[in-house]
Amino acid sequence: MTKHLLAFILLFMSVPAVFCQTGLLVTSTEVDNIIKGLYTPSSYQASVVINNPNLISAELVSRISPDSLKSYLFTLKSFQNRNAGSDTVSTTRGIGAARRWAYSKFLEFSAANENRLRAAYLQFDLNICGAARHRNAIAVLPGTQTTDKSVIFLQGHIDSRCEALCDITCNAFGIEDNATGTALVLELARVMSKYSFKNTIVFSINTAEEQGKYGAQAMANYFLNNNLKIKAANNNDVSGGVFCGHTSSPPSCPFFGNIDSIGLRIFSLGGFNSVHKQWARYIKLQYKEQVKSVVSVATNIQIMSAEDRTGRGGDHQPFSAYGYTSVRFTAANENGDASGGGGYIDRQHSVRDSLGKDLDSDGIEDSLYVSQYYLARNTLINGNAMAMAALSPDTINLTTSVVTSNKIRVQFNSGTTYPAYRVAVRCLNDDWDSVFTVTGKTVDTIKVPYGSNATFFISAASVDNNNLESFFSTEYSLSLQQVTLALRESPARRSRAEEIYGIKLLQNQPNPFDENTRITIVSGTDLFIDRTWVVISQQDGRIVKRIKVALKKGINEVPYNHGYGASGSCIYSLIIDGLPVQSKKMIFGKL
Numbered sequence: 001m002t003k004h005l006l007a008f009i010l011l012f013m014s015v016p017a018v019f020c021q022t023g024l025l026v027t028s029t030e031v032d033n034i035i036k037g038l039y040t041p042s043s044y045q046a047s048v049v050i051n052n053p054n055l056i057s058a059e060l061v062s063r064i065s066p067d068s069l070k071s072y073l074f075t076l077k078s079f080q081n082r083n084a085g086s087d088t089v090s091t092t093r094g095i096g097a098a099r100r101w102a103y104s105k106f107l108e109f110s111a112a113n114e115n116r117l118r119a120a121y122l123q124f125d126l127n128i129c130g131a132a133r134h135r136n137a138i139a140v141l142p143g144t145q146t147t148d149k150s151v152i153f154l155q156g157h158i159d160s161r162c163e164a165l166c167d168i169t170c171n172a173f174g175i176e177d178n179a180t181g182t183a184l185v186l187e188l189a190r191v192m193s194k195y196s197f198k199n200t201i202v203f204s205i206n207t208a209e210e211q212g213k214y215g216a217q218a219m220a221n222y223f224l225n226n227n228l229k230i231k232a233a234n235n236n237d238v239s240g241g242v243f244c245g246h247t248s249s250p251p252s253c254p255f256f257g258n259i260d261s262i263g264l265r266i267f268s269l270g271g272f273n274s275v276h277k278q279w280a281r282y283i284k285l286q287y288k289e290q291v292k293s294v295v296s297v298a299t300n301i302q303i304m305s306a307e308d309r310t311g312r313g314g315d316h317q318p319f320s321a322y323g324y325t326s327v328r329f330t331a332a333n334e335n336g337d338a339s340g341g342g343g344y345i346d347r348q349h350s351v352r353d354s355l356g357k358d359l360d361s362d363g364i365e366d367s368l369y370v371s372q373y374y375l376a377r378n379t380l381i382n383g384n385a386m387a388m389a390a391l392s393p394d395t396i397n398l399t400t401s402v403v404t405s406n407k408i409r410v411q412f413n414s415g416t417t418y419p420a421y422r423v424a425v426r427c428l429n430d431d432w433d434s435v436f437t438v439t440g441k442t443v444d445t446i447k448v449p450y451g452s453n454a455t456f457f458i459s460a461a462s463v464d465n466n467n468l469e470s471f472f473s474t475e476y477s478l479s480l481q482q483v484t485l486a487l488r489e490s491p492a493r494r495s496r497a498e499e500i501y502g503i504k505l506l507q508n509q510p511n512p513f514d515e516n517t518r519i520t521i522v523s524g525t526d527l528f529i530d531r532t533w534v535v536i537s538q539q540d541g542r543i544v545k546r547i548k549v550a551l552k553k554g555i556n557e558v559p560y561n562h563g564y565g566a567s568g569s570c571i572y573s574l575i576i577d578g579l580p581v582q583s584k585k586m587i588f589g590k591l
Contacts (some may be wrong), residue, residue, distance in 0.1 A: 021126045021218055024225070026138070028120035034140045035202060036226060037149030044116050044142040051144070051196045053391050053468045057290040060383050063191045066372040069240075069379065072183035073370065075101060077173045077355045082160040084208035084215075085129025086168040094168075095207060098158055099137045102205045105186050106139040113193035117141050124218040128208050129166035136206045136215045139189050143200040143390070150229035151200045152390045153324075154188060154382065155216060155315055156181025156236040157209035162351050163340050165211060173354045176335060176347060176370055178209070180240030184379045192383060197390035199231055209237070209315050210349075216315030224322050231471075232279050232389050233326040234382050235316035238334055238348070240375035245335035245346035249309035250515050250565075253333040261374040263300045263332030264381065269307040269320040271430075271518050272457060272555040273475045277303065279325045281424070281432050282471060283385040291384055299377050302332070303430045310515045312338070329378060335369070393418065393470045398460040400478060406452070408478065409444035412460060417441065420463035424472055425449075427456045428509045428520070437463070455479045455504060455522050457555075477522065477555050501525045503551075505574045505582035512589035514565070519558040519572060526553050533575040534558050536586075544570060551576075562588065 026032040033039050050056065076082070079098040087094025103119055110117035121135040128134060137158070143151075160174020161167070173179070182205055189203045206215030216235070223230060242261045244253030253260065266283065268276035284301045292298050308314055308328060319326035335353075336346025347353045347369065356368035396414040403409045412421050420439050424432045425448050433456075436446055450456055458476050461469040502524025508517045519534055532551040536544045547558055560572075566588035573583040 021124045021214070021221065023123065023125035023133070024218055024222055025123055026120050026222070027123055027135075028118065031118050031120035031138070031140055034118060034142050034200060035151060036228060037146045037200070039142060039146065041142065041144050041146060045144070046114060046116060046194075046196050049144075049196045050194065051391060053388055053466050054290075056195050056387050056391075057384055058294070059194075060191060060380055060387065061291055061294055064187060064376050064379050064383065066376040068190065069183045069187055069375050070368075070372040072105075072186050073175060073179050073240075073355060073372070076158070076179040076182060077175060081168055081170060081172040082158055082174055083129060083166065083168045083172055084134060084159045084211055085131040085166050086172075088131070095159060099135055099205070099207065102137040102158060102182065102186065106137065106189060106203070109190045109193050110139070112190075117189060117193040122204070122215075122219055122222060124214075126214060128211050128214060129168065134207050134215065134218075136204050136219060138205070139203045141189075141193055141197065141201040141203075143198050144196050145198055148199065150231040151202050152197075152386050153202045153204065153230050153233035153319075154185055154236075154386060155204040155206055155219070155233065156185045156239070157206040157215060157315055158182045159207050159210055159215070160353070161210040161349055163349065170351050171354075172351070175355045176241040176353055177238050177338075177349065178236075180238065180370055180375055181236035184236045184239055184375060184382065187379050188383045188386070192387065195387065197387065199390040201386060201390055206315055213313060213315050213318055217318040220318035220322055220324065223324065230319065230324040230326075232386075233316065233319050233324055234386065235314055235326065235328045236378070236382065237314045237328060238330050239378050240370040240372070241331050241335055242333055242371050242374055243335050243369065244333040245337075245348070247337040247339060247344070247346055248334040249312050249337045251304070251306075252309065258333060260332040261371055262297070263302060264378055265302050265304050265330045265332060266327050267304045267306060267308050267314075267330065268316070268327040271305070271557045272477070272520065275325045276320055276327055277430060278459065278472050278475070280327050280430075282389070283327070283381065284431065285435065285469075286385050286388045287381050290388065291380060295377070295380070297373075297377065299381060301381065305430055305510055305513075305518055306516045309334075329382060331374070331378075388468060389471070391466075392468055393462050393464040395471045395473055396421070396460060396462045397473050398423075398458075398476070400458055400476060402478065403444045406447055406450070407444065408446050408448060408458070409442070410438070410446060410458075410460065411442045412462070414441075414462060416462070418462040419465055420467075422461045422463055422469050422472075423458065424460070425456055425458050427454060428507055430509065453479070455506060479522070501527065503528075503574070503576075503581060505584060507584055508560070508572065508586045512587040514589060515563065516559065516561050517586060519560055521549065521551065521556040521558065521574060523551050523553055523556060526551075528576050531577050534560075534572055535575050536560065536570050536572045538570055539568075
């Protein structure tokens, strides 16, 4: 029996499966009703309503405080061990003291904002590391309407761990992972409580992420069980560290000692037509157009192809698994890959995940391992996107067609005529290549920046009188070389399938890549649904992987996980009925 299998069995015995959660409830009936949209909005109306998106963005820039974030980190460190199974009775140590402190901060922020922010716990029963009952500290800022009951959801986990999963005696300060995410949630609850938003915003500080995302799973179950809607959800985990460890969770930092306080990674599920990727793009667009030009240090937001880092997971996953739009924010650099074991000397998932060094021996850390300024920049990106989403107009749909070789006609399908519309296009990248602003419900002059044979993706949004765009619609695929496909039962040569059936193998993305990539195939028919493979081979012809593809009409995406740390290149080929149709080269390289 391997040590990994033994560890899995022990974990399974000590932490029951998630479906064994019982006693799931919100401890406040009022908060429960607000989340469900069963309240009177006027009861929570601010005496001075501030709902202009441009003003809110400007104030977020000035009001989010690095010093406040730093103070939260120092307090979270003081609880010493925040393991999900740790002390719940002590007033100074353990998960109980930590979550009560977070709850008290929500109350403090509410008192400073006409008691409009309402706090509670999301409680559930499950044996985790010997503890039977667990609580997420939550707060809600009621929306100004209940016609659209969908909420904006922000989360970060407060629990920490040392090397052993259920060690409740060590100093599990858990600063990088994940006092930073908790501090971010608290700071946005403080700052955003001043404003009025159409959609309700829910702030959640989760427990038991380290044992299996159980606090987030309980929250996702609550939404699912009550048939509630989430407009978008942000998870913040490992959000403030800037140092690269000896190890890191790929795709991550380049070498030990590297410092990056500029980059920010947003992970999400899916590729083509993924609502999660669309939300990530929206976040980046709002940052670029609302606040980037006025901040002193700009952030480089990277929209990642994978749902999370290699071999890792986070609290966004229970939500995306249920179809809720959800992403994960993570720092560009990580100090460790949480692998543990002999020779592991990095900070993440160890007693070394501390606040910093006490250089003058006065008992206070004055050289920090995390940056409150970097954390503040990440807080701003979260808050700005949430604010715009909570104020945005309704999402629209569209129809498209090619007018000329490089122009497309777009018709916006909506019951309301908006002052303007936005059209986003991308080719093979995870990010948009261009975003156009147009007026009128039908436009036939959008010139796309692609060659005549390119396949690309297009989506659209409405723009209201405040110049704020809605969420972007579902994506549609287009080709500038559109032809009518004459299907034949027995084509003479399978190698000409791309000509006869509109089948096209696209370049994998990302490329070069490390660990994970995505292969896209465009097809004009369902005829070969059970007769298609992707074969990946080394340059000398030796087969590395054969992947069966249920080739359907439209966009087909094939994920490929090669493994971390490879170099060189491989050939991937589309095979139909045993014959090659097209081939391309993929390149390995540490990102």
